[in-house]
Amino acid sequence: MVSLKDKEKVFKKQLIAEGAYELLSNKPYEAVTVDDIARLVGCGKGTLYQYFQNKDHILSYLVLQGLENLCAEVEKQCVKNPDVQSAVNNYLGLLYYFYLDHNQIFSSWSRRKMDKSISAEWINEVNEKLRLRVQMVAGILERGIKEKKFIAVDSCELANIIETIFQDLTFSSAEDRPHSKEPEKVLDLMKVVLNNGILVR
Amino acid sequence: MVSLKDKEKVFKKQLIAEGAYELLSNKPYEAVTVDDIARLVGCGKGTLYQYFQNKDHILSYLVLQGLENLCAEVEKQCVKNPDVQSAVNNYLGLLYYFYLDHNQIFSSWSRRKMDKSISAEWINEVNEKLRLRVQMVAGILERGIKEKKFIAVDSCELANIIETIFQDLTFSSAEDRPHSKEPEKVLDLMKVVLNNGILVR
Amino acid sequence: MVSLKDKEKVFKKQLIAEGAYELLSNKPYEAVTVDDIARLVGCGKGTLYQYFQNKDHILSYLVLQGLENLCAEVEKQCVKNPDVQSAVNNYLGLLYYFYLDHNQIFSSWSRRKMDKSISAEWINEVNEKLRLRVQMVAGILERGIKEKKFIAVDSCELANIIETIFQDLTFSSAEDRPHSKEPEKVLDLMKVVLNNGILVR
Amino acid sequence: MVSLKDKEKVFKKQLIAEGAYELLSNKPYEAVTVDDIARLVGCGKGTLYQYFQNKDHILSYLVLQGLENLCAEVEKQCVKNPDVQSAVNNYLGLLYYFYLDHNQIFSSWSRRKMDKSISAEWINEVNEKLRLRVQMVAGILERGIKEKKFIAVDSCELANIIETIFQDLTFSSAEDRPHSKEPEKVLDLMKVVLNNGILVR
DNA sequence: CATGAATGAGATTTCATTCAT
DNA sequence: AATGAATGAAATCTCATTCAT
Numbered sequence: 001m002v003s004l005k006d007k008e009k010v011f012k013k014q015l016i017a018e019g020a021y022e023l024l025s026n027k028p029y030e031a032v033t034v035d036d037i038a039r040l041v042g043c044g045k046g047t048l049y050q051y052f053q054n055k056d057h058i059l060s061y062l063v064l065q066g067l068e069n070l071c072a073e074v075e076k077q078c079v080k081n082p083d084v085q086s087a088v089n090n091y092l093g094l095l096y097y098f099y100l101d102h103n104q105i106f107s108s109w110s111r112r113k114m115d116k117s118i119s120a121e122w123i124n125e126v127n128e129k130l131r132l133r134v135q136m137v138a139g140i141l142e143r144g145i146k147e148k149k150f151i152a153v154d155s156c157e158l159a160n161i162i163e164t165i166f167q168d169l170t171f172s173s174a175e176d177r178p179h180s181k182e183p184e185k186v187l188d189l190m191k192v193v194l195n196n197g198i199l200v201r
Numbered sequence: 202m203v204s205l206k207d208k209e210k211v212f213k214k215q216l217i218a219e220g221a222y223e224l225l226s227n228k229p230y231e232a233v234t235v236d237d238i239a240r241l242v243g244c245g246k247g248t249l250y251q252y253f254q255n256k257d258h259i260l261s262y263l264v265l266q267g268l269e270n271l272c273a274e275v276e277k278q279c280v281k282n283p284d285v286q287s288a289v290n291n292y293l294g295l296l297y298y299f300y301l302d303h304n305q306i307f308s309s310w311s312r313r314k315m316d317k318s319i320s321a322e323w324i325n326e327v328n329e330k331l332r333l334r335v336q337m338v339a340g341i342l343e344r345g346i347k348e349k350k351f352i353a354v355d356s357c358e359l360a361n362i363i364e365t366i367f368q369d370l371t372f373s374s375a376e377d378r379p380h381s382k383e384p385e386k387v388l389d390l391m392k393v394v395l396n397n398g399i400l401v402r
Numbered sequence: 403m404v405s406l407k408d409k410e411k412v413f414k415k416q417l418i419a420e421g422a423y424e425l426l427s428n429k430p431y432e433a434v435t436v437d438d439i440a441r442l443v444g445c446g447k448g449t450l451y452q453y454f455q456n457k458d459h460i461l462s463y464l465v466l467q468g469l470e471n472l473c474a475e476v477e478k479q480c481v482k483n484p485d486v487q488s489a490v491n492n493y494l495g496l497l498y499y500f501y502l503d504h505n506q507i508f509s510s511w512s513r514r515k516m517d518k519s520i521s522a523e524w525i526n527e528v529n530e531k532l533r534l535r536v537q538m539v540a541g542i543l544e545r546g547i548k549e550k551k552f553i554a555v556d557s558c559e560l561a562n563i564i565e566t567i568f569q570d571l572t573f574s575s576a577e578d579r580p581h582s583k584e585p586e587k588v589l590d591l592m593k594v595v596l597n598n599g600i601l602v603r
Numbered sequence: 604m605v606s607l608k609d610k611e612k613v614f615k616k617q618l619i620a621e622g623a624y625e626l627l628s629n630k631p632y633e634a635v636t637v638d639d640i641a642r643l644v645g646c647g648k649g650t651l652y653q654y655f656q657n658k659d660h661i662l663s664y665l666v667l668q669g670l671e672n673l674c675a676e677v678e679k680q681c682v683k684n685p686d687v688q689s690a691v692n693n694y695l696g697l698l699y700y701f702y703l704d705h706n707q708i709f710s711s712w713s714r715r716k717m718d719k720s721i722s723a724e725w726i727n728e729v730n731e732k733l734r735l736r737v738q739m740v741a742g743i744l745e746r747g748i749k750e751k752k753f754i755a756v757d758s759c760e761l762a763n764i765i766e767t768i769f770q771d772l773t774f775s776s777a778e779d780r781p782h783s784k785e786p787e788k789v790l791d792l793m794k795v796v797l798n799n800g801i802l803v804r
Numbered sequence: 805c806a807t808g809a810a811t812g813a814g815a816t817t818t819c820a821t822t823c824a825t
Numbered sequence: 826a827a828t829g830a831a832t833g834a835a836a837t838c839t840c841a842t843t844c845a846t
Contacts, residue, residue: 251805
């Protein structure tokens with residue numbers, strides 16, 4: 001049984017995470033101060049440090065939570081989908097909107113990782129989740145290849161490419177490109193291109 | 202007539218830019234100090250401020266110079282190429298290797314831009330160049346569509362998508378993905394997918 | 403008549419003091435957090451503040467209690483001892499082992515006192531006890547001088563010097579000096595030197 | 604040849620060290636902020652960090668410099684003195700006044716060392732110097748024992764004890780003891796006791 | 805021109821103390 | 826009476842930029 005206190009702590013941690021998410025998904029890590037987060041959440045700076053070990057821990061938590069949610073959704077909408085083509089299209093949609101929200105956070109995270117500012121433990125947790133997801137998608141692609149629906153390329157490699165394309169398709173620097181204003185149209189076009197290529201048959 | 206002094210100034214500015222490029226293309230902006238650059242270039246910190254207004258100016262200069270070089274290359278290898286299909290494939294290659302080198306710098310730049318740390322003047326200059334290039338590519342695609350070689354989609358939008366895909370394909374966070382070790386193979390696969398899609402005909 | 407509640411309070415205060423003693427006699431004041439003490443004692447942080455006004459109060463309490471215990475022992479083993487020479491030697495032993503235990507605490511205390519962090523009231527209480535003890539020893543030395551057993555110097559001053567020597571003999575910085583591993587031998591040597599000096603007669 | 608700039612740097616480092624000495628020899632390390640030192644020296648906080656790696660480095664520098672000066676003095680006044688008894692008495696005087704000045708700093712230093720806050724390199728440098736000095740004194744005592752002027756005890760141990768006695772004789776907590784106001788008288792008494800003991804022959 | 809010492813704003817993090825439950 | 830979550834002052838340290846030489 002989980003005590004009331006414990007539930008409250010979990011709730012508050014989530015509250016802080018949400019405030020941090022609001023800021024960190026719109027501004028780069030370096031431009032968000034711990035004070036900013038505390039102020040938005042409506043608590044003192046010190047309080048944050050009761051729920052997270054340090055600023056990087058907050059970021060890592062957001063990355064991991066995002067990935068977990070995405071994985072669950074992929075499992076539901078793609079892995080369990082018997083039709084590989086619609087499974088892949090669903091996946092593209094999930095990825096697209098996911099990175100539309102989380103790109104800034106992921107960008108910040110990989111930067112911090114490069115600087116070796118992030119503890120190995122958190123890096124491992126995230127890598128685990130990333131690997132898991134690519135495997136799920138590779139499995140779907142493999143299925144499609146066996147069913148002769150997809151071209152016969154290395155499924156893992158293709159999964160990685162799709163992953164990367166979408167991550168960066170929503171990359172922050174894109175904010176002033178024309179397509180960013182009509183995300184659905186962009187997604188549709190992406191699907192057409194990915195499925196059929198740009199060459200006329 | 203350009204005086205000797207002016208030539209010297211240009212030369213020295215380029216020297217500094219090269220040193221800065223070496224550092225800024227391998228580490229995020231925040232992890233590179235002005236001291237680092239000065240030390241690598243072999244001059245005093247103060248000297249940098251005689252050639253650039255501030256640290257952000259150095260970054261902007263690198264971005265702009267990179268784009269200019271790329272534009273010139275695109276003009277030569279793509280715009281002037283009568284065969285649209287090989288023009289596009291050349292462009293993919295140029296983009297791919299360009300971002301392989303310049304991704305960190307572009308990532309840093311867009312982050313700074315978001316923080317409103319970068320002066321409007323430099324942002325405009327860069328946007329100008331970006332727009333110019335997309336237009337060049339859109340022109341090629343348009344040509345291909347007219348020749349019935351490419352599917353009939355909005356050429357501008359498609360140009361943007363290609364642009365973004367490649368920028369992010371080389372995104373820094375990719376450093377531990379499997380494909381990062383064999384860039385040529387990745388590029389080939391990208392071309393296949395982009396040309397023909399993943400669906401078997 | 404003392405109520406049961408009062409007895410409980412005294413008992414609990416002592417419990418806290420013992421936990422604090424364990425930590426504060428091994429680490430400098432600054433390195434021991436109120437949290438540490440509460441955790442060792444097995445109660446909440448807030449509880450400590452019901453028995454002590456603040457962290458400094460805990461320290462002062464330990465100093466005072468230590469001194470009181472020592473005074474009682476000195477009274478028993480030295481003041482009431484008819485043989486002045488063995489009285490003094492007993493005193494040296496008491497002092498030596500007392501400071502072996504309490505040095506860190508005394509060091510912390512005097513540091514806090516210098517910072518004016520400690521309330522005048524507690525300082526006075528401690529000074530009172532210190533004075534009392536020096537007087538007891540001075541009394542013994544005086545007796546020895548009258549009995550022509552000790553050299554005729556100012557007894558108060560000599561008492562102070564002995565006090566200080568022993569306090570600092572066990573000073574924390576000594577931890578890597580050779581003698582720190584054989585305390586009894588050190589004590590013996592101290593006694594010899596103090597009694598007879600280092601000159602051969 | 605040493606350049607003018609280098610000389611200036613050494614001079615300024617010394618200037619900062621002197622300011623820091625003034626504060627750190629009167630207050631415990633924790634009670635002195637980096638700001639305090641900078642303000643006293645008359646420079647910005649950042650300047651200190653150009654001359655010292657961090658706050659602990661300043662402390663270590665003071666400790667080491669103090670020890671070096673003392674060692675030089677001991678060499679001159681004691682080691683080279685042919686009369687062992689006056690050599691020892693000179694040593695007592697040097698030690699006494701040295702610790703009168705440096706006690707707070709040494710106390711702070713050993714506290715930091717305990718907390719493992721101080722880099723191993725600096726600890727080694729200081730330990731080296733401490734060992735050197737004890738050896739010098741042990742040599743003198745040894746000489747005295749051979750000349751049958753001192754009692755035949757382990758010279759190293761005795762040197763250590765003298766060292767410790769004097770370090771702590773001037774220990775900060777002593778500031779309100781009566782003898783602290785007349786340092787010369789205390790020193791004289793110490794010499795008498797150390798030479799002849801307190802027992803009447 | 806070139807320099808690099810000086811600067812100080814600003815960031816993260818700790819922890820004694822309070823106070824609502 | 827007991828608790829421990831919340832607080833925010835205060836500390837250290839970094840680094841882009843300036844400016845006297």
